[in-house]
Amino acid sequence: APAGPAGTGKTESTKDLAKALGIYCIVFNCSEQIEYKMMARLFSGLVSQGAWACLDEFNRIDEEVLSVIAQQLLTIRFALLRSPPTDTFEFNDSTLKLNPMCGVFITMNPGYEGRTELPDNLVVLFRPVAMMIPNYSLIAEIMLYSEGFDDAPVLSAKMVHLYKLASEQLSQQKHYDFGMRAVKSVLVMAGALKKEYSKLTEDVVLIRAMRDSNIPKFLADDLPRFKALIQDMFPRVNIPEVDYGELQAQTEESIAIHRLEPQPT
């Protein structure tokens, strides 16, 4: 049961472990709508195939449903512990094949809104694993190298620092994300831009990726702040205006039709 802040690799680590062991892993996003019957069907499949499930955001499930899930998992666990081992067992009113490779992982985000505390009989069935925020600069550096950047150590340090400052200094909005997921998508985007515009210098490419992936999300007040942060971090870089061509014209036209207010970037 990996638990930790968003983007620390809870889901990814579970998937990777399954891949390393050659086991099929189903990632299942849990929500308030989950019923115990759905889970019973999922578990039936897992135990008869020997597959794994990674139940993401497990603590969003309703508490009453969770306590039934605990009973279901306990039934499976007792069947697995039976001595001598058996290869069939009774579950959900039917006899199922029991493949001992099956496994269930749950990931939780402790700060998540609308979460429920897990019932004790469920907690004892899982081994807790605390996930920590990884070393962003190191990951960014390796990713930049793999995208073909030469100046990866400097650029990754600047970028991670910029993201840290942005997360502290811009207004707090639910849709802003400066975590690992965002860092990763910017780096992949920078790699694509580098291949497309081979004449641009590496810092301009990275700045453009950061601007393109963040600016559409920002509220008007945060735009100048983000620009200032980029200026501070890359003081001597002259950032050329990007010509978005037809896209820009069409966007402006749509803005006018819908009577929205354009914000200069």
Ligand SMILES: Nc1ncnc2c1ncn2[C@@H]1O[C@H](COP(=O)(O)OP(=O)(O)OP(=O)(O)O)[C@@H](O)[C@H]1O
């Ligand atoms: N240590 C790491 N090294 C490289 N990439 C990482 C690392 N941790 C996370 N990532 C990347 O960050 C992204 C988010 O990871 P993941 O989906 O596993 O997060 P999570 O902990 O499940 O987050 P959430 O609570 O939002 O579900 C993935 O693209 C993953 O590859």
Ligand SMILES: [Mg+2]
């Ligand atoms: Mg996840």
